Amino acid sequence: MIIANSPTILSVQGLRASINGTEILKGIDLTVRSGEIHAIMGLNGSGKSTFAKVLAGHSAYEVTGGSIQFEDKNLLELPPEERARAGLFLAFQYPIEIPGVANTQFLRLAYNTVQTQRGKEELDPLEFDDFVREKMKLLEMKPDFLDRSVNEGFSGGEKKRNEILQMALLEPRLSILDETDSGLDIDALKIVANGVNRITNKDNATILVTHYQRLLDYIVPDFVHVMQAGRIVMTGGKELALELETRGYDWITANKQPVAGVSA
Amino acid sequence: MSEAISTSYLECLLKSWQAKPAESRAWLNQLRAQAIDCVSTQKLPTKRDEEWRFTDISPLTTLPYRPSQPDSALKIEDVQHLFLDDAKNRLVFVDGHFSQSLSAIAEPAALIAGNLSALLSAQASILESHLGQYVPFDHNVFAALNTAFLQDGAVVIVPKNTVIAEPVHLLFIATQHEVTSYPRCLLIGETGSHVTLIEDYAALQQAAYITNSVTEISLAGNAHAKHIRVQRESTKAFHLANCAVALAHASNYQSVSISLGAQISRYNLDVRLTDEAAECTIDGLTLISDRQLADTHTCIDHAKPNGTSHQQHKCIADDAAHAVFNGKIIVRPQAQRTNSSQSSRNLLLSKTAQVDTKPQLEIFADDVKCSHGATVGQLDQEEIFYLRSRGLSETAAHNLLTYAFGAEIISRIPVSSLRQQLEQAVLDQTQSNPS
Ligand SMILES: Nc1ncnc2c1ncn2[C@@H]1O[C@H](COP(=O)(O)OP(=O)(O)O)[C@@H](O)[C@H]1O
Numbered sequence: 001m002i003i004a005n006s007p008t009i010l011s012v013q014g015l016r017a018s019i020n021g022t023e024i025l026k027g028i029d030l031t032v033r034s035g036e037i038h039a040i041m042g043l044n045g046s047g048k049s050t051f052a053k054v055l056a057g058h059s060a061y062e063v064t065g066g067s068i069q070f071e072d073k074n075l076l077e078l079p080p081e082e083r084a085r086a087g088l089f090l091a092f093q094y095p096i097e098i099p100g101v102a103n104t105q106f107l108r109l110a111y112n113t114v115q116t117q118r119g120k121e122e123l124d125p126l127e128f129d130d131f132v133r134e135k136m137k138l139l140e141m142k143p144d145f146l147d148r149s150v151n152e153g154f155s156g157g158e159k160k161r162n163e164i165l166q167m168a169l170l171e172p173r174l175s176i177l178d179e180t181d182s183g184l185d186i187d188a189l190k191i192v193a194n195g196v197n198r199i200t201n202k203d204n205a206t207i208l209v210t211h212y213q214r215l216l217d218y219i220v221p222d223f224v225h226v227m228q229a230g231r232i233v234m235t236g237g238k239e240l241a242l243e244l245e246t247r248g249y250d251w252i253t254a255n256k257q258p259v260a261g262v263s264a
Numbered sequence: 265m266s267e268a269i270s271t272s273y274l275e276c277l278l279k280s281w282q283a284k285p286a287e288s289r290a291w292l293n294q295l296r297a298q299a300i301d302c303v304s305t306q307k308l309p310t311k312r313d314e315e316w317r318f319t320d321i322s323p324l325t326t327l328p329y330r331p332s333q334p335d336s337a338l339k340i341e342d343v344q345h346l347f348l349d350d351a352k353n354r355l356v357f358v359d360g361h362f363s364q365s366l367s368a369i370a371e372p373a374a375l376i377a378g379n380l381s382a383l384l385s386a387q388a389s390i391l392e393s394h395l396g397q398y399v400p401f402d403h404n405v406f407a408a409l410n411t412a413f414l415q416d417g418a419v420v421i422v423p424k425n426t427v428i429a430e431p432v433h434l435l436f437i438a439t440q441h442e443v444t445s446y447p448r449c450l451l452i453g454e455t456g457s458h459v460t461l462i463e464d465y466a467a468l469q470q471a472a473y474i475t476n477s478v479t480e481i482s483l484a485g486n487a488h489a490k491h492i493r494v495q496r497e498s499t500k501a502f503h504l505a506n507c508a509v510a511l512a513h514a515s516n517y518q519s520v521s522i523s524l525g526a527q528i529s530r531y532n533l534d535v536r537l538t539d540e541a542a543e544c545t546i547d548g549l550t551l552i553s554d555r556q557l558a559d560t561h562t563c564i565d566h567a568k569p570n571g572t573s574h575q576q577h578k579c580i581a582d583d584a585a586h587a588v589f590n591g592k593i594i595v596r597p598q599a600q601r602t603n604s605s606q607s608s609r610n611l612l613l614s615k616t617a618q619v620d621t622k623p624q625l626e627i628f629a630d631d632v633k634c635s636h637g638a639t640v641g642q643l644d645q646e647e648i649f650y651l652r653s654r655g656l657s658e659t660a661a662h663n664l665l666t667y668a669f670g671a672e673i674i675s676r677i678p679v680s681s682l683r684q685q686l687e688q689a690v691l692d693q694t695q696s697n698p699s
Pocket residue numbers: 019020022024042043044045046047048049050051
């Protein structure tokens with residue numbers, strides 16, 4: 001939701017980043033305020049995941065220009081774990097499998113680390129078990145899922161749900177969901193979208209990265225940005241997603257103006 | 265090592281051999297005599313032998329440790345911490361010698377388990393037809409020595425169609441300095457039987473000694489066995505072990521071998537799928553540090569059609585430790601429709617640690633599905649980033665992933681008390697403090 005005078009959570013200005021000497025992000029500007037949901041759309045290879053990983057602090061990318069302000073912090077000065085503890089969360093496009101570590105063990109470790117940072121009580125295994133099972137209901141997850149190794153042998157849909165479960169546990173200020181919809185059938189998509197909608201509120205913000213508008217039928221964005229070759233080349237309201245669905249991306253570079261006007 | 269030293273070492277060992285016990289049988293005496301002959305025609309292997317090319321055992325010759333003598337002073341309180349709550353069938357051997365007072369069999373009606381000498385008359389024909397039949401000693405000087413010194417031994421016979429609920433814990437405890445013990449195990453799983461066997465080598469103190477063990481396992485048609493082997497010897501000890509498994513029609517063998525201890529260890533595991541549709545799963549974890557050397561050589565031999573083998577071996581080497589894995593898979597011409605996979609994954613925690621891994625596939629049948637792969641490396645940066653993005657510090661992420669690497673193998677051990685002990689051992693060895 002767009003709220004007048006709501007505080008800025010994220011302010012990205014002129015962000016440039018490269019990997020192995022190749023520039024991928026070529027000057028990104030984006031402002032996200034509390035309560036808002038932003039969608040970033042664009043063809044494969046346009047730099048969406050790179051942007052998400054640079055926000056989360058992946059060390060393989062070198063930031064060569066611009067700034068990122070996250071609430072009162074200069075994000076670029078913080079290592080990934082401190083960004084997470086400060087309330088930034090990235091749901092990965094390809095969540096990592098960790099055979100040998102039970103999901104519940106991993107979830108509790110992450111939860112307690114972030115809780116401690118916030119000056120709150122840690123939960124012991126029993127308390128955590130009750131807590132996490134409650135959150136799992138939100139995403140219609142089977143209980144055996146806690147005892148399995150982190151993401152090991154999970155279906156694509158289960159991995160994505162596990163990411164959203166972590167989002168629900170960590171209660172971030174800003175969530176970046178990278179292609180959380182890909183690989184989900186329509187039922188799973190509805191469950192995940194419903195979970196996200198229950199977590200979002202006026203005090204947090206969400207960036208949805210996707211290249212289909214399908215997800216946006218269920219999580220309705222306040223803003224839609226189009227990314228091309230490492231830049232945000234167009235910004236509109238939720239209608240822009242529908243227009244991209246019917247017209248594709250080709251017209252944008254030529255036009256630079258959406259047909260359906262933006263009234264934000 | 266020079267030939268002269270090697271020969272005198274073996275002579276010295278043989279001279280220390282004492283008169284055979286009175287209860288012995290003619291066939292057993294003959295077996296020992298053959299083994300003694302074999303020792304005298306063999307030499308200790310050196311790094312020039314292909315099978316020993318990574319493992320230098322010449323330090324062994326500086327310690328011609330005499331065979332251990334039974335020590336009856338040991339009390340149950342001294343060793344109780346090594347017992348497993350959920351393995352109520354237990355045979356305990358102290359420095360290779362059977363201890364009646366420390367042993368207990370919870371299912372005496374269903375299970376035949378005890379010391380070799382006690383079962384020699386009651387199980388004469390079955391012992392004669394199995395003992396010494398699976399681990400040949402004509403080209404294996406350590407197996408020959410073990411057989412030459414054969415006296416006490418763990419015998420486990422699971423009768424036809426019998427399911428043994430409680431795991432059988434064979435506990436070999438080293439207590440003395442500068443002795444050699446010769447543990448021996450024989451597991452016979454009769455048709456349709458099920459059993460879980462734990463072969464466990466532990467020490468009461470950080471002593472230097474030699475363990476030279478031989479284990480033989482024979483599974484008849486449709487028999488199932490889970491074999492968990494834990495080598496947690498003193499880190500000053502030498503551990504030389506041979507295990508051979510023969511699998512009959514549609515039998516199923518699952519093994520998890522964990523190597524944590526010993527200065528120098530060598531484990532040879534030979535699994536033969538002697539009849540159709542046999543299955544085996546062979547998992548291993550080596551976790552070593554300092555200047556430890558741990559060498560695992562396995563050979564899975566598919567002799568008949570429709571067999572399945574899955575193998576995963578992992579090594580974690582820290583400091584200046586050296587891990588060796590040599591995994592041979594043979595698929596003989598008859599063994600059509602064999603399905604076999606092998607994976608060797610290795611983690612080096614320091615720049616001076618070393619791993620040598622070598623898959624060896626010898627496939628002579630054409631209609632087979634075989635896959636294998638080996639990796640040696642450090643932790644995956646993407647995995648570390650994933651954990652850090654959830655708030656874990658770099659050190660915590662590192663520790664968790666190292667732990668997980670080992671715990672994946674440990675998690676396949678179906679005995680929870682043992683699994684917990686080993687998880688703790690992995691945790692203790694893999695957790696570095698924030699730097
Ligand atoms: N490790 C890398 N080395 C070189 N180029 C990379 C690397 N990772 C991604 N790229 C390139 O960066 C561009 C953007 O990729 P990505 O951010 O994954 O796009 P999207 O998520 O929009 O599909 C692509 O052209 C891709 O080939």
